[in-house]
Amino acid sequence: MESEKHYTRKEMIRRLALLFAGTTLSRTSYAKPPLTGHRLTINGMPVALHACRVSAVPFNQVWPGYQRPLDQTELATFATWDMQSEVTVSLTSAVPIRKVAVRPLAAGIKPEINGPTIQFNVPHPMDLVVEINGYHHAIHLFAQPPVTIPLAQRKACTYYFGPGVHEIGKKELSSGDSVYLERGAVVHGCFHAINAHGVSISGRGIIDVSKLERGKGVGAIRLEGCSDCKVSGVILRDPDTWCLSLFGCSDIHIDGVKLIGLWRYNADGIDVCNSQRVVVSNCFVRSFDDGLVVKGKKGAYQHLPVDDVRFENCVVWCDWGKAFEIGAETVAPAIEKIRFHNCDIIRTSYAAMDILHGDGAAIRDIRFENIRIEMDEVHYQPKLQTQPQEVYADEGKGSYVPYLLEARITKTDYSQEERFGTLDRLTVADISISRQPGADMPASVFQGANDRAMIRDVQIHRWKFNGEPLNTLVAARITTDPFIESIQMI
Template sequence: MKRVSLLILLLCCVIGTSAQSRWVSQDNPAAPMSERLQNKDYEVSLLQDGQWQSQNVYGALTSNYDRHHANHRDFVGVERFVMGFVMFTDEFQKPIKVRVTRKGEPFESAEIRPTSYRIKPRRIDPNTVEFTLRSPSQKVSVEFDGDRSSNIFIIPDLPSERPVGGDIIYFGRGEHEVGELWLKSGQTLYLDAGAVVYGQLRAEGQSDIKVAGRGIFCGSRADHGERTRNVLVNMEYCKNVEFEGVLFRDSPSWTLRFLECEGVHIDNVKQIGWMINSDGVDICNTRHVVIENCFFRNYDDNLSLKAFNWWSGIGTTYDVVMRDCVLWADCAHNFLVGPEAVNHRIYDVKFQNSIILESREATDPWRGAMAVMISDEGEFENILFENIEVEDIRGGVVMSFDYGKYNSRGRAARNITVRNINYRGTQAPRSVIKGWDSEHTIENITLENIRFNGKRITEKNIDEYLEINQFVKGLKVGR
């Protein structure tokens, strides 16, 4: 395996002839996949240019809530499942046929999710299915015999052009190791298709940073110790930060953390995380954020909005939009506002046009595929959940807006709109909307076109689907 140290990268920077550095790690095509990066359970091929072409099948650890949650202190991962994933690029001038073979015993059933894509697999032999992808936005999970722990993701993308000019850190095909990599203002970190980069990313007080490409940034060689692990990507006091196209794998803790940042754009990012606290994106004391076209599978929260007390005194988190995403939380929330607020406000938040594939946690106060945890003396307001498809989540409630018990209860929650939510499944308990007492209420809740298995929630049947107490004020149930 070719190892690229930070020392070598720094030397490249020093001896470069241009005014701006260009750190380059060229292709390393002969490097073998590390054992932990492989998946040996599947074979995948694509019909491209008239020929079936075999694809590289990566592996990633996953955690099953029923089996692993009580033993979530397994920080090494030896007791976990291994799923597969395939990443490929194509112009998609015409649909792409895909064949997936699961090795071993013949399967009895196969399903492709999201089911709303209406992609039906065709069985072509006892172990193989064939199906068609019509768009690079159709990133899917292929599941045999109902197995969501050892499944396989097929992740298509449009090709991405290598950046030219400017301050570029480039990694080509193969495995590379960078340790802790600090990004500077104006830099672009580019991971080309087939690149696997091991390390952790950091930036503090920088601006105009971009991380892009079609490669993998991997945390599996970072410290995973319970008391010594750290976040995979940490951005603090930064402005105008963009992440595009990269897949983040095996974070030892939070995957992407933004603390006191302004202007964050996360587009077409993929994630697979298996650990407790493996949040996808944590927006902390940060504003003007857009997260879109992403495909996340994490054991913990996929998106969490927080506000902390920090030395600068800037505590609010606001103007956050997450849209057009596919989200899978093996345990926790997919959309979470709170609970950390520390006497601050979190407001002007929109979750739109997305699909939820899984959420398992149903324990008070951590429940809710879509949740507002009103805690920590915080105020939470102007929050929209709109056009959300919720598939057959296995145990977690669809939504929970509740005063939590994290540190202390919150001060107030108001102006929450839930519109065009479609749940299709049989396993979710009743959802929850609950105030704390007469002084700590939830005010101005609007529910519009909420459907559970095709049945619209009305004022007459609402108790069948939601647990609501007397401390919810101004509840409106529309058509």
Template structure:
């Protein structure tokens, strides 16, 4: 209310999550503070954080199926790092598992990534609040996973809010293809570093496909000033083919840097020796309502023996400050080494230069 983004008052409303009728493996009761260190869940086990409890430490699983972390309590990460320095361990991490549920909890003040499924299948992250204030404090990192649903979450992250990757974190098996990811009905606040809805940078797999971001509100995407920093972003710095991605029904209140940022590039995060591609990307019903008109960038990659150009990128009913965008120029978009951009059925084609 006073425009001081450094000292926000966050009033969060969540649905009550009841404990399982058959009982919980670990039950953390309200009014108590726990220090669990590293709590590992085995197959079929669960942790329930009752509203009013604070659990200090991390909860994780390794090669475990049917794992559940739920309740309305707080998982607190401040014990893993110095007050004003990033560092620590992944807070809620699940590796090489199936049928993973994280529901209702609040994850607060971790110094690195917060909720991280890696090389998992059939994951639901629902009604989770994440608040981080230090660099690298990503909200949710979906790494090398299939069949993931993220819904009804609030994330205020001092780095990427929701990020899709394929890299060796939490383990080397997470360098695998990503498929069938849906993120919906989330409210996001991206602080200075990182991006709001991001695919990249580490994409060390063959394919990232069938990704949907829909019905989300980005209330802030603050200014970063680096080569990333945007609201709807794809940064392909490795070999993956990124395709069949849809951003739909997204409302943006405060975009201080880039709106759309799609790049194929070689950078400090790259490990693969060749670049990948980006194609068949749809932006539909995107509404920017804030006082700033953010720029956009779409940029390909070209070297002596290698050329990769983002293609088949469609913008349907994209409005900025009440005006519908019909071209890259209207959208204040820089387009380099890219072609087949479509606006409301009208095609702007930049011919390849060889």
């Protein structure tokens, strides 16, 4: 047993450091000390950097019954603080600095480098990623607005977690339950609600699922058949499967939630399945599978449509898969009025935006608007692992470029229905792609299935590549097939 072991003083200090950094020492936890050699201050005040495990290579597989080996992963760090006016961020690097990027690039933050120190100003709450010498071991910074809920009201919640470490396993929530995590709280476990109304999960603490094996948890948060619920402000780390998911829900608001440390197989970010009137706003998602997702799932809620779902003001980093995804499961009467608006994709793997339609739903009125996509000059190709000992092989020296946009009506391994569906009224407007000068423009493809399963009425408005307008389908590298009816580039 753990208590029967005797540790050296050095090992004991290391373990205590991990504990107070909010990490755990379970089978799926962090095998090495966090990168605490970096030091962070906000307006001169020290702020703690926490460890998180992330994917090092885009190598995934459909759940095979065993967990992903740690040698496909790496450690990164994150920090969080509250602010209401401009602050000065100072980050002292533990490694020699060759180059620095602060993403999203659209935030316009220009760091100053003075020896080992990186300094820049943050004008208002936002989510940033600092990359030192490339994207490995990135530093994720979450500047959040101040908490306005009085302390007495926070403590009056059904489940209140103050600073410190808490063990809850899988916590089942009922109608009217409220959960609050103070900054400094690390809650090991997950939250689940079925047929509940008026549930609230909020705060500034960390929900950490690293101690739960696949199938023992529900990701970090799962709501099924729930209504009028809100999730806000919390940090979700290391889920056993999809991180934050909704099934058959209505009137849900997810705001300011940060998803980090997703590295296990099929670790989607936020999945909205057969649900109505959902808003996902101001969130940061670094996923190891699709990032922001809409699905129609076969099962108890397949009779319900996906209707009126908005993703807005989010920052997404997708380590494997698609940053924005509708599909591949599309079992629903309809999937309609879906908006991805004013979002940044700072990295993606297979595609930035994707509609993969393999079932019978009527998909219609879909809008991708005001989306900024950042791409490097070199990308590592996403691959599926076929056996346990297989090693990822890609030097990153090839010509692979992720798709910008895919819209396909086609049968897939996930298809549950024989019939094909349709896709009508797709608008992709105000899209800005940033890539190193001289690198290729990412391609897009529209593919119908047959003359009864077509893509109709596609509007392409105001696309730019490195600031230059793209005025033709050829310039935008858009390909189509005979089962596309009306595609216009304006």
